Amino acid sequence: MTESPIIKTMQVIPVAGYDSMLMTLSGCHAPAFTRNLVVLTDSAGHQGIGEIHGGDYTCDCLNAVRPLVEGQPVSRYRHILQTIHRLSAPDAGNDGEGIQTLDISKLKFVVKSEWAIECAMLDLLGQFLGVPMCELLGEGQQRTEVEMLGYLFYVSDKSRVPAGEMPYLDERDSDDPWFRLRREEILSPERITEEAEALHEKYGFRSFKLKGGVLRGSEEMEALRALKKRFPQARINIDPNGAWSLAEAIELCRDMHDVITYMEDPCGPEAGYSGREIMREFKNATQFQVATNMIATDWRQFYHTVSLNACDIILADPHFWGFEGAIRMSQLLHSWGLTWGVHSNNHFDITLAAFAQVGAAAVGEPAPLDTHWIWQDGQNLLLDTPEIRDGKLRVPEGSGLGVHLDMARVEEANRLYRRLPSHDRDDAKAMQYLIPGWKYDHRKPCLVR
Secondary structure, eight states: OOOOOOOEEEEEEEEEOOOOOOOTTEOOSSSSEEEEEEEEEEESSSSSEEEEEOOOHHHHHHHHHHHHHHHSSHHHHHHHHHHHHHHOOOOOOOSTTTTTOOOOHHHHHSSSSHHHHHHHHHHHHHHHHHHHGGGGTTTTTOOOOEEEEEEOOOOOOOSSSSSSSSSSOOTTTSOHHHHHHHOOOSSSSSHHHHHHHHHHHOOOOEEEEEEEESSSHHHHHHHOOOHHHHHSSSEEEETTTTTOOOHHHHHHHHTTTTTSSSSSSOOBBBBBHHHHHHHHHHHHHHHHOOEEEESOOSHHHHHHHHHHTOOOOEEOHHHOOOOOHHHHHHHHHHHHTTTTEEOSOOOHHHHHHHHHHHHHOOSSOOOOBOOOOHHHOOOOBBOOOOOETTEEOOOSSSTOOOOBHHHHHHHHHHHHHHOOOOOOOOSSSHHHSTTTTTTOOSSSTOOOO
């Protein structure tokens, strides 16, 4: 029997990419976003890769566990992860709140840095065994392509930022209509519909999600009505990140059943009640299915969420849950008659390939998966970026993750990272150019002050 290769080196590479002036409840995306790559090389000469959220905190966490990874057989990847978990301790700044009020500063505590290591090790193991990563997860490969949704955002006018202070990418000269549009101002129902048309034309999306928590709820409902009129057969939903009160959420949504397929995190904790209790009351009042990536980000939270029957769709991002955890969640939800899906944050195409693998292994009928990659398309770090066609992401044909790094692109992204004045996410800074003195308030849409 051939012995498992040994992991010879683990390299952590912080990288950055360009972003649009995307609007969310927490503010406005900066001109650049950051990520951390893990690159493992084994004794057989194979390279395994993973991608996780950015920032120095996550980078330091990854570098701290390098001695636990190097020198270990690829086949003992579960043992390596167990060792990391046993030696990990909660950070002093982690009060357990997670992102239930969308406090971006606490996202680093919800994300588990070791999942980038898990991805890279599964990549190596798949190459060793000659099978795609999805065959190593749960019950194995369930499908060859994964349905994705078109992730719509309101976009602010980057010209309102003084020249040179926060240089947003300008693609007005691009030959690609979508690339041009995604850097322009998009703040009306007509422009949101134009955005969806561009995404449908380029990627074939049949489902759309609008990131809400930006304008007044009534204005965002008008955008959804416009989308449904333009795409009458599409699944359409909105994610205001809990910005609305229970009463407002009920009033906004009660007559929207012919427009909205399901609601994602419409409201959060209030009046002494948890977000889970409030979401259950929203369901009772509106009879909408509800999705979340805010009130069930670990197994303990998930227990309370399902105990209250507060959600129907759990968005189990593998960067929160790990790859084994995300598929375990899909199995449990399928057994209970609930639905599995995936949330995303800004990411490169390595995560896109990982979403293809985890989406292919999920059992049941997953909800269409999120991806921010459409906003980063063209900044790819892979030689063989998976494509979204007809609204579906096809699983790469190779073994493991099935993709390969373009090291010249990676080095360029690392140089951009090193030029940034800060590596942590700060959605308030750009907002203060739009609204002087702006401060985050999880109960106020970002442009409502």
